[in-house]
Amino acid sequence: MANLPRALENLVAELGKLPGVGRRSAERMAFGLLAAPHERAEALARAASELHQRVGTCDVCGYYTEDGVCPICSDANREDQVLCVVEDSLDVIAFERSASFRGRYHVLGGVLSPLKGVTPDDLNIASLRQRISDPQITEIILATSPSVEGDATAIYLADVLAREGLAITRIGRGVPVGGSLELIDGGTLRMALEGRRSV
Numbered sequence: 001m002a003n004l005p006r007a008l009e010n011l012v013a014e015l016g017k018l019p020g021v022g023r024r025s026a027e028r029m030a031f032g033l034l035a036a037p038h039e040r041a042e043a044l045a046r047a048a049s050e051l052h053q054r055v056g057t058c059d060v061c062g063y064y065t066e067d068g069v070c071p072i073c074s075d076a077n078r079e080d081q082v083l084c085v086v087e088d089s090l091d092v093i094a095f096e097r098s099a100s101f102r103g104r105y106h107v108l109g110g111v112l113s114p115l116k117g118v119t120p121d122d123l124n125i126a127s128l129r130q131r132i133s134d135p136q137i138t139e140i141i142l143a144t145s146p147s148v149e150g151d152a153t154a155i156y157l158a159d160v161l162a163r164e165g166l167a168i169t170r171i172g173r174g175v176p177v178g179g180s181l182e183l184i185d186g187g188t189l190r191m192a193l194e195g196r197r198s199v
């Protein structure tokens with residue numbers, strides 16, 4: 001492998017740590033940035049450095065936001081009765097893109113995993129239990145991924161969230177086993193949502 005100048009190699013190495021970016025893609029991006037006017041690289045650096053300063057999580061649902069409460073939670077036109085529980089903020093984007101859901105979300109921040117040491121205390125479950133104590137909420141859709149850990153998390157949640165008058169459903173078939181929701185096309189996700197069943 002040809003030796004790269006150190007600054008270029010540093011950038012390739014950093015880009016290569018991003019999800020879904022392999023060595024070759026990282027090289028293409030870094031070379032592209034070097035070939036572009038220097039303002040482009042500076043804008044990228046600025047955007048990256050502002051990220052953690054500006055973006056936090058919604059006080060209500062856990063989705064990413066720059067305000068205390070995210071635009072979805074503060075949207076008066078959405079249905080309050082249905083809550084869709086997802087693993088992370090990317091899943092919210094997938095559902096929003098599919099335009100198949102008009103209720104509210106709750107972002108867990110991961111799934112239960114005994115192997116990785118993720119326990120209920122590590123996820124946004126306490127805030128979820130508090131939210132569903134609101135009798136206005138009549139259905140919880142468990143939309144964790146159809147993996148072993150996603151299924152186990154759904155089963156756990158179905159157990160701890162059960163209360164009178166609350167339907168607990170799981171998204172249906174069409175989502176590939178072990179698949180990640182964010183990678184599924186909108187039509188499939190819509191079908192999975194429509195095919196949800198009681199847990």
Ligand SMILES: [Zn+2]
Nearest residue numbers: 058061070073
């Ligand atoms: Zn929110």
